[in-house]
Amino acid sequence: xxxxxxxxxxxxxxxxxxxxxxxxxxxxxxxxxxxxxxxxxxxxxxxxxxxxxxxxxxxxxxxxxxxxxxxxxxxxx
Amino acid sequence: xxxxxxxxxxxxxxxxxxxxxxxxxxxxxxxxxxxxxxxxxxxxxxxxxxxxxxxxxxxxxxxxxxxxxxxxxxxxxxxxxxxxxxxxxxxxxxxxxxxxxxxxxxxxxxxxxxxxxxxxxxxxxxxxxxxxxxxxxxxxxxxxxxxxxxxxxxxxxxxxxxxxxxxxxxxxxxxxxxxxxxxxxxxxxxxxxxxxxxxxxxxxxxxxxxxxxxxxxxxxxxxxxxxxxxxxxxxxxxxxxxxxxxxxxxxxxxxxxxxxxxxxxxxxxxxxxxxxxxxxxxxxxxxxxxxxxxxxxxxxxxxxxxxxxxxxxxxxxxxxxxxxxxxxxxxxxxxxxxxxxxxxxxxxxxxxxxxxxxxxxxxxxxxxxxxxxxxxxxxxxxxxxxxxxxxxxxxxxxxxxxxxxxxxxxxxxxxxxxxxxxxxxxxxxxxxxxxxxxxxxxxxxxxxxxxxxxxxxxxxxxxxxxxxxxxxxxxxxxxxxxxxxxxxxxxxxxxxxxxxxxxxxxxxxxxxxxxxxxxxxxxxxxxxxxxxxxxxxxxxxxxxxxxxxxxxxxxxxxxxxxxxxxxxxxxxxxxxxxxxxxxxxxxxxxxxxxxxxxxxxxxxxxx
Numbered sequence: 001x002x003x004x005x006x007x008x009x010x011x012x013x014x015x016x017x018x019x020x021x022x023x024x025x026x027x028x029x030x031x032x033x034x035x036x037x038x039x040x041x042x043x044x045x046x047x048x049x050x051x052x053x054x055x056x057x058x059x060x061x062x063x064x065x066x067x068x069x070x071x072x073x074x075x076x077x
Numbered sequence: 078x079x080x081x082x083x084x085x086x087x088x089x090x091x092x093x094x095x096x097x098x099x100x101x102x103x104x105x106x107x108x109x110x111x112x113x114x115x116x117x118x119x120x121x122x123x124x125x126x127x128x129x130x131x132x133x134x135x136x137x138x139x140x141x142x143x144x145x146x147x148x149x150x151x152x153x154x155x156x157x158x159x160x161x162x163x164x165x166x167x168x169x170x171x172x173x174x175x176x177x178x179x180x181x182x183x184x185x186x187x188x189x190x191x192x193x194x195x196x197x198x199x200x201x202x203x204x205x206x207x208x209x210x211x212x213x214x215x216x217x218x219x220x221x222x223x224x225x226x227x228x229x230x231x232x233x234x235x236x237x238x239x240x241x242x243x244x245x246x247x248x249x250x251x252x253x254x255x256x257x258x259x260x261x262x263x264x265x266x267x268x269x270x271x272x273x274x275x276x277x278x279x280x281x282x283x284x285x286x287x288x289x290x291x292x293x294x295x296x297x298x299x300x301x302x303x304x305x306x307x308x309x310x311x312x313x314x315x316x317x318x319x320x321x322x323x324x325x326x327x328x329x330x331x332x333x334x335x336x337x338x339x340x341x342x343x344x345x346x347x348x349x350x351x352x353x354x355x356x357x358x359x360x361x362x363x364x365x366x367x368x369x370x371x372x373x374x375x376x377x378x379x380x381x382x383x384x385x386x387x388x389x390x391x392x393x394x395x396x397x398x399x400x401x402x403x404x405x406x407x408x409x410x411x412x413x414x415x416x417x418x419x420x421x422x423x424x425x426x427x428x429x430x431x432x433x434x435x436x437x438x439x440x441x442x443x444x445x446x447x448x449x450x451x452x453x454x455x456x457x458x459x460x461x462x463x464x465x466x467x468x469x470x471x472x473x474x475x476x477x478x479x480x481x482x483x484x485x486x487x488x489x490x491x492x493x494x495x496x497x498x499x500x501x502x503x504x505x506x507x508x509x510x511x512x513x514x515x516x517x518x519x520x521x522x523x524x525x526x527x528x529x530x531x532x533x534x535x536x537x538x539x540x541x542x543x544x545x546x547x548x549x550x551x552x553x554x555x556x557x558x559x560x561x562x563x564x565x566x567x568x569x570x571x572x573x574x575x576x577x578x579x580x581x582x583x584x585x586x587x588x589x590x591x592x593x594x595x596x597x598x599x600x601x602x603x604x605x606x607x608x609x610x611x612x613x614x615x616x617x618x619x620x621x622x623x624x625x626x627x628x629x630x631x632x633x634x635x636x637x638x639x640x641x642x643x644x645x646x647x648x649x650x651x652x653x654x655x656x657x658x659x660x661x662x663x664x665x666x667x668x669x670x671x672x673x674x675x676x677x678x679x680x681x682x683x684x
Contacts, residue, residue, distance in 0.1 A: 009322045009351060010313045020352065045309060047545060050329050055646045057545060069329050073310045074542050075582050076323035076393045076509065077531070
């Protein structure tokens, strides 16, 4: 399946092509955790996961065409 | 002589032109630490909370903590405590830079400004020497011109904290600026200073802060630096992109306040994100005294714009206030507006919130054409020129509309008959987190002792930013009262000890306790630290109650409790405040009207 992936702020370091937003092929039935591992992002840095606009977790099963956003630990102020 | 604290305060009678050193009340220092807590203790003792905040009866207290001026990481903070001209509640506004440590080096923990000078003055503190100097030539000057002039007239190494024109004009959300761009930003502490006819306090100190156990303190500092450098939040997010790193997250979730909180997503968010700032206008990052994080951004507009300038910022809160909440997505305009606020001496959050509610009032037809004759542009969302023009007008109180803007968003909306459109609590504008996407933030805004604010218990930490397995459901109300109370106490502790709240992402309260003990030589514990935070919180509450605030002031506007957001992950959410508030009062040991019970006050040893 083909995913549309967005890596926010410094997670961009783990982008396969250097871009923050990119398309990514993954086997059908994969979870967010599979994606996180495939990109080489340390688990704890994929701290907030948004799939198709919904906040979810690493166990979430992905489907073809999903828009996946991974966000590291943050602080505002 | 105590360690950590200098043991001296400077009492300044502006009416009589007299400055008198006094011994610090050490029993209070042990009970309230310093900074926010200790400053509030003095204010509570010495001032009638029902007095007008802009009268000579108000006191303006500049307070450091025992860690201020040591080499503890981020140990450079000072706070300004007074009754707020904006909210009528207690004000405590926190700033970094280098001014706070300089005051310690001059030998003082605290300055208490009293009365009102008959003429504009500035104070020059040079170690033991204190002079009242004429400031008539500085009146009308912006913060940068004022600081440069005072430094020329005193000492090239003097540190200066003072007001801009907004403070002189008693704009109710005027701030105090030190080191040119660090702000004690919120609640109108600059107006309180302006009402006393004092433009600035210049300080030069050549002493040092004595630490009780140098060896142990040094080991703890070294290890705390390691924690900060290993934490992704402090070393990667804050150091790399500053607080602006939060823009993309908030927009993705749907909690980025847009157009006076009417929406939670902004179509031009990418234009003003941390990534865009890093790629375009960022020149370098910058840290305050003893700060290994360096979250501040030194920026310059792009050059291909009519808005030209350079300076510090923008923070996430400023991007929201002067940008998204006013529908403005032009980064150069946001930068320019940020620099202007620093020069004028106004809080970027409340300035933005005031313009945003004005724009909504206008778009709904509640502001007549004749009131806007001096504006010269359309008061509508997305018009950056209107934002920048409003900043000028609110600073100088230009015309009827400028005068209304300077009163703040609540009074402006009330004037036009629609106070419900003001997005804040206790007349102070919300920060950049829509509470419909983090219910604990809603309870936090409502119960914050200084009004709408994210720094009085940052529930985002446990609702969105904590590790996934420790996180609370942001959309649930259950459990938020207990979690928030703990965060409120933690914030009171770090605000009082003199370290920056951002260090707490890596340096937990347990370590803060160890640093405090080795710095001051005073024994305490994690449990007692929490109790000190609770004591400070209850004392602030007592001040507010005596100032006339009630349960009705622990509220949110109907937009938060009745109108669901659409877009992002925040579909159909509103804040069910009343249930959380009742639980909060119960857990705090307060009665149904929000008054601390006699048992609670006795337990906390508050007299």
